[in-house]
Amino acid sequence: MRxxxxxxxxxxxxxxxxxxxxxIDQMGVRMTFARDEELYAQxxxxxxxxxxxxxxxRTTCLMSDxxxxxxxxxxxxxxxxxxxxxxxxxxxxxxxxxxxxxMKRTIAERDVxxxxxxxxxTVQELARTHxxxxxxxRMTAVEKVATFLTDMATRQGRxxxxxxxxxxxxxxxxxxxxxxxxxxxxxxxQAEGFIELQDTRHIRVRTRGSLLKRCA
Amino acid sequence: MRxxxxxxxxxxxxxxxxxxxxxIDQMGVRMTFARDEELYAQxxxxxxxxxxxxxxxRTTCLMSDxxxxxxxxxxxxxxxxxxxxxxxxxxxxxxxxxxxxxMKRTIAERDVxxxxxxxxxTVQELARTHxxxxxxxRMTAVEKVATFLTDMATRQGRxxxxxxxxxxxxxxxxxxxxxxxxxxxxxxxQAEGFIELQDTRHIRVRTRGSLLKRCA
DNA sequence: CGGTCATTTGAACTGTATCAAAGTCGGTGG
DNA sequence: CCACCGACTTTGATACAGTTCAAATGACCG
Numbered sequence: 014m015r016x017x018x019x020x021x022x023x024x025x026x027x028x029x030x031x032x033x034x035x036x037i038d039q040m041g042v043r044m045t046f047a048r049d050e051e052l053y054a055q056x057x058x059x060x061x062x063x064x065x066x067x068x069x070x071r072t073t074c075l076m077s078d079x080x081x082x083x084x085x086x087x088x089x090x091x092x093x094x095x096x097x098x099x100x101x102x103x104x105x106x107x108x109x110x111x112x113x114x115x116m117k118r119t120i121a122e123r124d125v126x127x128x129x130x131x132x133x134x135t136v137q138e139l140a141r142t143h144x145x146x147x148x149x150x151r152m153t154a155v156e157k158v159a160t161f162l163t164d165m166a167t168r169q170g171r172x173x174x175x176x177x178x179x180x181x182x183x184x185x186x187x188x189x190x191x192x193x194x195x196x197x198x199x200x201x202x203q204a205e206g207f208i209e210l211q212d213t214r215h216i217r218v219r220t221r222g223s224l225l226k227r228c229a
Numbered sequence: 230m231r232x233x234x235x236x237x238x239x240x241x242x243x244x245x246x247x248x249x250x251x252x253i254d255q256m257g258v259r260m261t262f263a264r265d266e267e268l269y270a271q272x273x274x275x276x277x278x279x280x281x282x283x284x285x286x287r288t289t290c291l292m293s294d295x296x297x298x299x300x301x302x303x304x305x306x307x308x309x310x311x312x313x314x315x316x317x318x319x320x321x322x323x324x325x326x327x328x329x330x331x332m333k334r335t336i337a338e339r340d341v342x343x344x345x346x347x348x349x350x351t352v353q354e355l356a357r358t359h360x361x362x363x364x365x366x367r368m369t370a371v372e373k374v375a376t377f378l379t380d381m382a383t384r385q386g387r388x389x390x391x392x393x394x395x396x397x398x399x400x401x402x403x404x405x406x407x408x409x410x411x412x413x414x415x416x417x418x419q420a421e422g423f424i425e426l427q428d429t430r431h432i433r434v435r436t437r438g439s440l441l442k443r444c445a
Numbered sequence: 446c447g448g449t450c451a452t453t454t455g456a457a458c459t460g461t462a463t464c465a466a467a468g469t470c471g472g473t474g475g
Numbered sequence: 476c477c478a479c480c481g482a483c484t485t486t487g488a489t490a491c492a493g494t495t496c497a498a499a500t501g502a503c504c505g
Contacts, residue, residue: 043416074359077249084359098352102359115488135351136314143290143300143318149365150405151296154461178466181484189366191462196485229292229433370493397452408492412453429452429502 040127041116046107053094056103062116062131063094068111069178070104071215072096073133073186083187085141088168092134108178149189150227155186158198159227162208166218175216251345257332257341258315262323271320277331278347279310284327285394289402291370298402301357302395304384308350324394366401368445373404374414375443378424382434391432401429 043066046052055074063070065087072084072093083105086105087093095118096102121127150158161184166175173187176185199216202208208222209217217222230235259282262268263270268279271290279286281303288300300319311334337343364373377400382391393400401442402406415432418424423440425433434440 076363076367079443082367092256095352096355096359100358102356130359133353135348135355136311139312139351139355139358140314140318141499142362143312146300146358146362146365147290147292147298149362151292151298179330181356186366190361192484193463194461195462195487220263223319229294229296245463296496407494408452408455412494 016038039112043112043114046113047088048107048109050103050107052107054111055101055103057101057104059094059096059099059101060118061094062092062118062121063105063115064092064113065089066112068113069108070105070111070113071108071179071183071187072105074103080188080219082189083183085138085145086165086183086187092131093137093138095131096138108216154188154190154194154226155198155201156229157190158184158195159202160206161188161227162202162218163221163224163228166221172219172221173218175218177214177216178202244334247338252308257330259328259330262327262329264323264325265440266396268321268323268325269317269330273317273320275315276334277310278308278334278337279321280304280308280330282328282330284329285324286320286321286327286329287395287403287434288394289323290319297402299399299404301354301361302381302399302403308347311347312354324399330361344399369407370404370410371414371417372443372445373406374400374411375418375423375440377404377441377445378418378432378434379437379444382437388437389434391434393430393432 041064044052046068052070052131053059053061067089068087070087071092072087074082074084076082084096086108087091093105094101116127121131148157152160163172163177165177166172169175179187181192181195188195190198199208199210202209202224206228207219208217211217236408241247257280260268261329262284268274268286271278279380283305285286285305286303286309288303289296290300291299300312302324309321332343347443348438366375368376378391379388381432382388385391391410397408397411401411406414415426418440419426424441427436
């Protein structure tokens, strides 16, 4: 986990200057969370917005019968937490040691610059969620895994070497598959020569073009 | 199709007054679309926001290999079209004869009242999309159909009698199932006594409580 | 009525889940 | 430094939900 630095310039959006003169990256309260620590819980009041400074976060949703769903993963520079009206529909946990900045939503809304940024992030989030929807409803298991890997690679800004800060169970719950199927599909992609596993969490993408083709 | 009036007071949110004194319901250009007519296309510039006045709209996404995905259905009073950054990721079509109001997004953003409303709608949309995500990733076929029916019933404000302005294929593509499975699950719910079909598009919900239990 | 399109029903197939077991890795203590 | 432990991951065999293909039924409309 130690080598995971998503705070690379490629991954983070440019700095924005708020009207108060503070760079938005440094606004709000800075908080640190350990691996698997909870940032907020399902059903909790959603009056704060978050931004990843370094590390990674997952949002999860537990159904009454114990089925688990992972809503999204967030990396350095990305906003999250505005997914709901008043109460969080998801809980958020750190995937590894993670630093975030937290801001009261009402304060954010008082600053035109920040509000714009929040709006953009929310629309972006919506777009990503729609992609996710498409993935879940209309893709086969291999396609899901291939899409996931290329998405991770892209967001980490390094298209050839992907690092996965999350375990197989998280991936499975994100893709709507079982852990076994995820494992098998990664195996299959490797057998077909699209990827190469350095270890379970570091994957080298051999032929990005071809892998993309498996994404439908 | 003739009897479908979603412009009932129960379905539509209260009127809002914009700073310019116009009720927001009547703002923008009024347009009428016939059944299956396209409001906007995938990849088209997304500089307009829409609101259903009467009728119903579906958004669809076509994958390269022909697989089809229905993103959402919209009824009277609901906003749509702000799902993306610059270009629409979905196309929008009228499910039946439909009236909408169209507004330039830039104009909407100049009016604080409208902008707030748009924000609320977008966040609501995001929440609904997350529900949809959960449905697609972690529900069985029966659960999907049961959830769909209760959702439709709720949004139409009549929990006992659901009217479906869309065909089975649309439902299937919305739920990530095939048309045959949708049909079978509706049949099953009927056999189990949860619902009763008046005709293919009018469904009476017998025991809402029990039907909800099938929604996980 | 007859034709077209949408929906339902039936039978066989398949992708993914489930259940079970064997590896693999990273950390810990001797 | 090595041996062991526990958690995570991979692999294998079987089961089943949902798909696919095919045909029948039903609804709508001239």
